[in-house]
Amino acid sequence: MTAAMHVFDNGAALAEGLAEAVASTLSAAVAARGKASIAVSGGSTPKAFFKALSGKAIDWPKVTVTLVDERFVAPDGDRSNEKLVRDNLLIDAAAAAQFEPLYYPAATAEDAAAAATKQTAGTGHPFDVVILGMGGDGHTASFFPGGSRLAEALDPATPRGVMTMEAEGAGEPRLTFTFSSLQDARLLVLHIEGAAKKDVLAKAEAPGDEAEMPIRAILHRAASPLHIYWAP
């Protein structure tokens, strides 16, 4: 697997540079296939990128936006990745995009994952764009160290779709696209910021157990070239 490093002076420059690259990939997808798809991460890092992307001139009604992972929490709560996307990406021009959530108000996270798998079945085979983040523990999407279904989620034989994950470091039960759903995106990006995450990345790039740092699955065996976007 090859990785290209894109280094920026600061978060604002990164947000703009990444938004440009994503907008160009989505527009090319619409031109080639009449539609485009993007799966984005939650957490604290992507807010400025979302805002930069939301104003780009893309044929947004033809774009489907979803999440790489979600917490099993209602979408009006501050821990909801859906809320982050609705408040920061699905605004301005991008308000016209289609959105496919991973959270459903089901009795269990398993039921919500089944509903999300069904609803997203027509999207992303492969995704045009996947934007991954990374936690300080080396998790990406909801592939957490010690995750209850980590081996299954990272197994390339596990089909595309959404599954549940529970882990000590995860807080709420999680909903996550499987590794097979994400690793072949036409534009596969890892977006990280700060010196601490650069150190985590360096550790993960060295050979080692995926169970300890699940980001290794993406770094070492994703089918698509990985573009790493970093700013201090």
Ligand SMILES: O=C1O[C@H](COP(=O)(O)O)[C@@H](O)[C@H](O)[C@H]1O
């Ligand atoms: O739990 C999550 O964390 C990661 C990293 O988030 P950050 O706050 O360190 O940027 C994120 O990529 C993932 O989507 C989210 O659910």
